[in-house]
Amino acid sequence: MPISETCLNIDGARAAQSLQEALTALDTAGGEMVLDFSSVRRVDAGALRAMEKLAAAAGDKAVKVGLRGVNIDVYKALKLIKLASRFSFPA
Amino acid sequence: MTDYAASLGEDRIAYLEGLVDQARTAAAVFTQYTQEDVDRIVKPMVLAGMEQARHLATLAFEETKLGVLEDKAMKNMVATEFVYNYVKDKRTVGVMREFPERGLVEMAEPIGVIFSVTPITNPTATVLFKCIMAIKTRNAVIFGPHPLAWRCCFEAVRIMYEAAVKHGAPEGVFTCLESPTVPDNQYLMRHKDVRLVDATGGRGAVKAAYGSGKPALGVGPGNTPVYLEKTADLDMAVVDTITSKTFDNGTICASEQTVVIDDEVYDRVLEKFSALGAHICSAKETALLGRVLVDPETGMARPMAIGQKAIDIARAAGLAVKPDTKLLIAPIQGVGREHPLSVEKLFPVLAVYRAKSVDEALKVCVDVNRFGGLGHTAVVFSRNDEVIRKFGEVIDAGRVIVNSPGSIGALGGVYNDMVPTFSFGCGTGGGNSTTDNVNVYHYLNIKRVARRTQMPMWFRIPNQIYFNRNAVENLRQFPSRSTLIVTNPVLEQFGHVEVVRRNLPPQTVVHVLAIPEAEPEIGIVMLGLEALAANKADQIVALGGGSVIDAAKIMKLKYQSPQADLEELGAPFLDIRKRVAEYPTEKTNQLRLIAIPTTSGTGSEVTPFAVLFDKQRGRKVTLTDYSLSPDVAIVDPQFVMSMPKALTADTGIDCLVHALEAAVSVYGSPYTESHAMQAIRLAFRYLPIAYENPRDEEARSMMHNAACIAALAFSNASVGVNHALAHAFGARFGVAHGRANALMLPHVIAYNAAVPTKFMPSPHVRGYTAHKKYAQIADLLGLGGHTVAEKVDRLIAATEQLLDRLAVPRSIALLGIAEEDFARAVPELAQIAFDDPSWRTNPRMPLLNELADLFWSAYRGRGLAKAAGPSEQPTAAEGLVYANK
Structure with missing residues (x-):
C-alpha cells in the first residue's frame, strides 16, 4: 500500500506556532510527515515543548515524522533533550 | 525506590521533576x-x-x-x-x-x-x-x-x-x-x-x-588561623581583623578564628583591639564562653550563636561588656577539643594565642588550620617576606591572605587580585575537587582543539669533514701541544699510525694508545683517560674502525666531564629532545676529537653514537648525544685500501642499511633523505667494485664517502627494525654486525613496504610512505617497473643480487645454525629486538610475532622476500605459530 507524505514548512520566526499547526495536521497526514526546518535558526523552550507533543502524538497515530534542513545547533538541542531519536532526519 | 524518594511523596516528586524538566529544556535551548x-x-x-x-x-x-x-x-x-x-x-x-x-x-x-x-x-x-x-x-x-x-x-x-x-x-x-x-x-x-x-x-x-x-x-567549612608577626603594621592588622571578623557578624567562612600573636607585640596588640571596641576576656570568661558557645558533644560551635552580635553573645554567656563592644577576644593556650574556642566560630568571637617564637606561631597556625579548616583560608600579617613565604609553605589553605582581612580578602577582587567568588574551594584537604575561588570556568566543560603540530627538526653534523685521498694532510691545520692517537695494533703494523704522525703539526708531541678493535669496555676508556691526563693532551686522533672511534668519543666525554655517569647517560629514551638523561655541558678539560675511519661502514666519524660494552652485566650501552660527534672527520681512502674482502662486504652492507633505513625513517627529512639517497646510489654502484677489485681507488674512495654520507643521514634520521634484528641476532650467534644486517635486509624491505599491522605514531610523516620511498630508490637506481609494488620487488631483487655478489650467505641456516637451536632462540631474540631502540624510527611498528617472523624469514633465506599486499600478510596467530616452531 503506498504511503502518502505530508510536507510542512516550519516558520523560523514562529516555530512553536508552526509546530502546533503541524500537530493539527497529523490527523490528515498519511503514514509520513516531513517538516522543513530550513528557516529555523534556533528553537526556544516553547518550540521544544511543541516538538515533544508532536512526537508523542505522531507515535500514537503511527505517523513517521521527518525533520528536513535542521541545522546543527538545533539538532544538538534536540539531542540534549533526547528528542532527536523520536524523529528521522531525511537529507 | 530509595529512602529519600519514598519520603517525598508523589506530588513532591512531580514538582521536582517539573523543575528538572524546565531546566533541561532551558539548558538545551541555551546551547544555541x-x-x-x-x-x-x-x-x-x-x-x-x-x-x-x-x-x-x-x-x-x-x-x-x-x-x-x-x-x-x-x-x-x-x-x-x-x-x-x-x-x-x-x-x-x-x-x-x-x-x-x-x-x-x-x-x-x-x-x-x-x-x-x-x-x-x-x-x-x-x-x-x-x-x-x-x-x-x-x-x-x-x-x-x-x-x-x-x-x-x-x-x-x-x-x-x-x-x-x-x-x-x-x-x-x-x-x-x-x-x-x-x-x-x-x-x-x-x-x-x-x-x-x-x-x-x-x-x-x-x-x-x-x-x-x-x-x-x-x-565547606573553614577555621582560619591568623599569624600576626612582630614586624607587621599592628594598627592595620588590628583594624583589618576587626573589619573582617565583624563583617556580617563573622558569617563568612573565611573569617578569622584564631589570631596567633608574637610574644613581643602581644600585649600591645590586645591594647589596640581593646581601644577599638573589642572586649578582652579573662581566663574565667574564656572558659565560660567556651562552655556556652561550643557543644561538647560535637565539638562544634552552637548554631544559635552564628551571625549574632558580640554584645548579644556576651549577654547570653553572662559576660559584662561595654554596650559598644564589637568583638569578644578569648585568649587560648592551645588548639583542639580541650580548647573549645579554637574551633570555627561564625560569630564575633576571636581566639588569640601568645607565641614565643616564629616556629611556635607557625605550629599553632597549622594546628588551627587542620582543626576543621583544612584547605580553606589563612591570614598572615608581616613585613618579613621570609615569614610570609614560610607561612604560605606550611599552611594547607587554598587562600593565604597577606596583610589584609581574611573574609573580604578571600572573596577576591577587593583587597587583592584573586577571582571574586562566594564559594571557596578547599582542595582535597577539605574533601573538595578544587582549591580555587569557584568561578565561571568551573561551570564549563573546556574542550581543547589540538591541531597537529610539527616539532622542529634538525640536521646536525660535525663542523668539518675532509675527504678524498690525502685528506689526512688537513691534520696540520689543527694546532696541538699534545695529541693522543687512539688506534689498534694492526693499523700500527700497517703504517697508518705513522702516516697520521707525519701529518700532525711538527711541534705536536704525539702519544699512541693501541686498543683492541672490539666494542670498548670501561677499562679501555680508563686507559685512555690515564693517557690523556698523563700527557696533558689537548687532542685525540681516533684512527680505526667504529669501535676505536667510539672508544675515543667516550674518552673525550669523560676527560672533559669527569662527573659524567655513563650508566645514566646510556638510559633508554624515545625522543632525544625529551629524554631524561642530561649530558654534561660543563667541561673541566678542553679536547679536540679528530676521527679518521679505517673501514667504510659505521660512519662513526660523524655520528653522535658510541657503544660501550658493560662487561660486568654482559650488555651494550649505547650513548647518544650530538656532543659525542667528533669535531673533525677525515675520510681518506688511503686507510681502507687494504681492507679485506669480507670486511669490505660487511661494512659496505652496514653503510647501505644505514642509508636505506634513514631513507624510510619516520624522523626523515629532506635533509636526511638527500644524503640517504646519494649513499644508496654510491653503495649500489661502488660496493661490488670495491669488493671485487680492492685496489680500485675510485670505488674505495666512493664507498668511503658513501659510508660517511649515510652516517650523516642516520645521525639525524636514525635507523630502523633491520638494526634491531641485527643487534639481537648478531650478539646471540656471534655474527658480525654488517653480515647480520645483510641477512635481514631484503626481508625488512618487504616488511616495511607492506601495509603495516600497526602504524608507527609520528607527527613528522603524512600517511604511509615507506613503499613509495623504496619505489623512488628503485627509480634512482634505474631498476624499472611500472607500479610501486613492481618497483619495490625490483629493489628487493637488486638488493639480493648485490648480496649474492658480495658472497653474503643467502640464509641464517647457511651459517650452520641448526634449526632447533634457532627455534629455541627466536622468542628471546624477538624480545631483545623489541627492546632495541633502533626500531623507534622505523616506518612500521613491529609486533613481537612479526619480529619473530622476520627472523624466520632470514633463516629461510633470500629469494622469498616480496612486497606483500594486505591480503598476503601473515596473521598474528600464524606469526606466533611460526615463531614457536
Missing part, C-alpha cells in the same frame, strides 16, 4: 546562544541585582536573623558588581582562548542542568553570584536554598530570572525550590538529568554533594 547573546543578558541581571541589593539583604536578615543587614547589602553588591567586572570580558561561549603558536584552541561547552545548594550565612549573595555565572556559561540552575533562608533566595532567583528572561534568556533557566527539604536535595543531586552539583554550605550539604555520585563542587 552566542557569546553576544549571553553578554546581552548578564549586564541587566547585574544591574537588577545591584538595584535590589538592600531589598534582598533585608529579606535575608529578616528571614535568617543572622548577620548585619548593611553588610549583607554590601555582599550582594560584591556578588554582582565585582563578579560582573571579572566575567564581563571573559569568553565563555565557543572559542575561549587561542594559542596559535601551539596549535591549541580552548572551547567552552556548557554543563547543562546544575543543582546548586546555597547557605544560610550568605543566602542572597550566593544566589546572585551563581545566577551570573550560570548565564555567562549557558547553564540552567535549580537552586536548593537552606531551609531557613529559602524565601529570600526565592526572591533573589526571581529577580535574576525576570531580568534574564526579559533580555532573552531561555524560559526555565533558573528555578528555586520552595520549602526545601533534605530529601529534595538528595533527589535532585542524584537526578539523571542533573549534570553538576554545586554545594556551598555546611558539612552535611557538601558531603551529600560528593556522595551523590555526580560531578560536584563542594565547598
